[in-house]
Amino acid sequence: MNALGRQLLLELRDCNTETLNDVEYIGNCLRDTAREIGATVVNECFYRFSPHGISGVVIISESHICIHTWPEHNYAAVDVFTCGDSVRPEDAVRPLIEKLGSKNPSLIEVKRGVLQGSRVGCELK
């Protein structure tokens, strides 16, 4: 089944609480992970909520990595969305788990852009 993109939805539970409220750390986490998987960051935006919580996105040439953190629950929701064959989203999983100190992670993968009748599409029999 061919798809234009692949998106990993990471549930990062039991994370290091302090890192989840450190916008500089979270920014470095996403940028460094992008670099480590061979992606190219082309834009980014972050926001720190009061009293706690960070939302942030790095747009990469290959789509995006985004995060929302709930320090009060030691939890972060992270998406790694990639297109093309040059980077593999699964390569981002271990770096993200380690950088955020998650002791109870899980993920699901969703294929995006499975288009019938196109050369990239799913060939339904």
Added chain:
Amino acid sequence: MNALGRQLLLELRDCNTETLNDVEYIGNCLRDTAREIGATVVNECFYRFSPHGISGVVIISESHICIHTWPEHNYAAVDVFTCGDSVRPEDAVRPLIEKLGSKNPSLIEVKRGVLQGSRVGCELK
């Protein structure tokens, strides 16, 4: 089942091709949709790829709305991620479909941050 967030993954097929390559239009599309569902935009970033395709995100107080467009396939992948009870991600679906002219949309919903043993968590029996 309680969750910290709800994320709608919209597959917008058979869209209006021209709008998918117009970064100003796409920016307005996301910002206007956020406003229409009662969300508050706190940051944003966009990138226009050459020769075609746009990636963009608006961070909202309630999480984010993001898009990746493939004008060459008349396709856009849009996520609407919200937390809390003040906005409903499903309210964004019709505005996004209409603004992008999708004639063949579909979506899945994913609950994020279903945390056991917390007051927001899933009570597993």
